[in-house]
Amino acid sequence: MTSTGAGLSVPDWPNTYDYFMFAFPLSKMVGGIFYEHGHRIIASIVGMLTIGLTVWLYRREPRQWVRRLGFTALGAVVLQGTLGGITVLYFLPTAISVSHAGLAQIFFCLIVSLTLFTSPRWRNTQELHHHEPVRRDATMLILASALPALVYIQILVGATMRHTGAGLAIPDFPLVFGGLVPSTWNFGITVHYAHRIGALLTAVLVFGTLGHLLAHHRERRDLLHPAWALVSLVVAQIGLGGWTIISQRAAIVNTAHVAVGATVLATALVLGLRVNRHRFPDAKRLRGKPRPDGLTETSALSAGLA
16 A cells, blocks of 8 residues: 555545445545555454454353454554554654554564464374474574564565655665665665665575574474575565665565565564474473373473383
8 A cells, every 4th residue: 555655535434435445435445545555454354353363262261361362463453554544644754654553563473373273283293202302402493483573573674665655765776876785875765774784684694594494393394384485585675675676665565565565574473483393382282291201391301211
């Protein structure tokens, strides 16, 4: 929506030109209204699905911390809708617009996390045995934990760049005004340059993480798969960033850049959660759970019997 400049195509909220949201005529969804009203419709559907997910977790999920995460996701989507309304009513203030974008990514991460936590593989106790070498690898833990944090900061910088109109503050790529460092500075150039530096740092960390996995944990396919995916995604993302500038922020290219950025964040999060599997309450409980052979899960893992 921001890529098409349609953020204020519908000036009222929560109604759409005084129509109840779901009663707005399809024949009037033209131009920017199509994007803005469509965004509201999709957001409402996501909200209803989140309510259903939270109810399901409350009734069927035995782990209290997962149920709480579901309620957190529900609170996030409600707040997200409210921020979206405030963004319209106050004519796209930068702080609210960036917060709206940042919270959307947090909500996305919550849903991705819930998907992972409720998957059969996450509940597999045998995975804890294979996890022991990673659990003792401090470097791996730092790399996998820092990566999603860095990607999220990079997304916030990108959101600030978009919502302050700094997307073309540096008009050339891959150089910066024909060099490596801007010869002149203002707010827009600083934010834009910071976004480029963030992309470089992210790429370095992604390749470093993959290299460490290949050197020390080559047998962990559940970690290598997202790591390889991150390499592909980051390369594509940098290419899309350059294409966005060269195309003068063409809407479809800019939108793809934002979408791939969210995918990078989700993939980094999955890798980080899998690496930190041992820190979660259900893993700690399973590690001390008695086994039929009289050992605890922890002692069996130590003895190589799990």
